[in-house]
Amino acid sequence: MRLKTFAMTALIGALSLPFGALADVTLSTSNHPDPVIDAEVSSFIDSHVTQILEHERASVQALETDAIARILANFKPQAKPTPPLKVEYTKSFLAELPQATGGEALECLTEALYFEARGESVKGQFAVAEVIMNRVSSAKFPNSVCGVIQQGTGKKYQCQFTYTCDGRAEVIHEKSAWNRLSKIARLMLDGAPRRLTEGATHYHTTAVNPRWARIFPRTASIGVHRFYRMPRA
Template sequence: MKISLKRAGAIALASTVFASSFGTAVSGAIAQDQTDPVVAELAQTEFEVPQNAAEPTADEQVRFVASEVVQDVPETPEVEETDASSLRELVHTVDTSGELSREMMCLAQAVYFESRGEPLDGQLAVARVIINRAESDTFPDDYCSVVTQRSQFSFVRGGRIPAPNRGTTAWNRAKAIARIAHRDLWESPADDALYFHATYVRPSWARRMTTRARINNHIFYR
């Protein structure tokens, strides 16, 4: 069963286990039929009780693990209500001072590199595409895997996302947009879009898609 990120909530998992786990040339995200979901294998090892030892009771049985490993999981979406009258007002009210989880960092970086010059609703739409992909059966199950999927986002190089210019207004705004999208605090005009591209290109795959929105320099599709 495929586990995906859901807008209404996500299950935070942190386990003490013995673990064995492990662009396109233009701006925009292009569809691919194949996926490469991340698979985590978990195993637990018990030490054997010597034959001459007394059989422990159920309360006395102790399970040991070789080392402590904490699995990195995305922030848990919070069900919130907002009194903001506009997306801009909401962005200004979102606290961006705290540290981001790895998954939220990937989402914010994608917003920053792909759409920091776009209006706020355009940035929100980019974030929504990534979230929709993580919830889809067609793409990987988490934000980082969606963003770094081969030949999808032109700013990704060799499977690595470059570092943003921290401390700038654009980066703080991208973090706020990522949190707003992740918590589903504002409706996006992109709705359920899974793909987008810049308006200055005409990719052949777009003819097979249904247009969801055109926001400034991007067109979004399902």
């Protein structure tokens, strides 16, 4: 009976300590090499441990839902970067692609490629598209595809792309060429790599020799087109 009374007294004292301090408490209740705690003491221990666990569970459940959401938000996985588009400068590659669809930007870019480069190789057509997209990315030009293509339109031979101000109507006679060029336009609008012209913002055909071409650094020659980058200050 003394063993039980002493054990219960010691346990009550220990449980009155902070919960984390229990690991530092060592109880010695008897000199007997095999001390035994009877059923009443065991039941007492189980009861108090259960109370402590229930208290901890209630504390966790009391956390506000939005606080938990904020904590979990820090562990959301990062979105994987989109891999670059794979492009081949061949008609067979384009033939495997689905028909291009899109809005005004696709229409404008396809039209420019049709009237400016449909007689070029696929590589040359991509290069002309690069120039247009490089202009869209430059602060020196309008910031939209249609804005770039239509810049200066309305003043004969003062536009940026001759077909928009030569006084002739834009009529599409080669539907297959239009469909193929629309796929190039779609790829470029979707972020295809611009690796052919080294950042060129200007081009001309070999049929003309504009004065600015004597000053602008040439970056590439593809088919009948010559590509240039504006001089850096």
